Structure formats: structure tokens, C-alpha cells
Amino acid sequence: QVQLVESGGGLVQAGGSRRLSCAASGRMFSNYAVAWFRQAPGKEREFVAAISWSTGRSTVYSDSVKGRFTISRDNVKNTVYVQMNSLKPEDTAVYYCAAKLSSTEPPSTGGYPHWGQGTQVTVSS
DSSP states (O other): OOEEEEEOOEEEETTOOEEEEEEEESSOGGGEEEEEEEEOTTSOOEEEEEEOSTTOOOEEEOTTTTTTEEEEEETTTTEEEEEEOSOOGGGOEEEEEEEEEOOOSSOOSSOOOEEOOOEEEEEEO
């Protein structure tokens, strides 16, 4: 079973950048697809980005972050990242990473059974 810990959240000004990390413990991390989700106050959790297993050659993004966010993975470090650029106040949310054993490409946008605790990102205007 994989366990996930997010880090990198904080306060950033609009237009700025932030990189979030999702560190995984457990075996065979490279066999997991990993996704980022976010939940803003009063809103439902929404999909942000996902990266496929192994080399992570396939990625998927929500329309709201496409072109601004980049997801990547380092299987040696058992870590998945999301680089967030051109941040907007509407990106303010708790960001969660999630993982599932899957070799599907492109990676799915739902059905992830393993979740981290989340990290808060606040974008000030």
C-alpha cells in the first residue's frame, strides 16, 4: 500500500509560481498513476492533473490549469510534482495528491483509492 505526503503549499501572489511535491512511501511506486486534485472552500473536490505510471509519458490536465500547470514524476525519489505558474486567486484551494495502481494511458481523472492529507495553497490578488 502506498502512503502519500504533500508539501510545498503556502501563500503566493497572483501571477506567481509554486511547486507542490507528493512524496510516496511503499513499494513499486512506478506502478502507480498519480493525480492532483484540489478543493476550494465551499466547493467540491476537482481534478487538476494526472500522470501515468512508469515513465509518466502520458499526462492529463483540467481545462482550468492547462498551459499553466505541469505534472512530473521522479521514480527514484518516489515523488510527483506539480509546477504551478501564472497562479490566480481562483487557484486557492487545498491540494491533494492521489494514487492508483494502473497502467492506463492516458491516466484516469477519477477512481483513486490512495490519498494524502493535502496542502493549502493561497493565491492573493
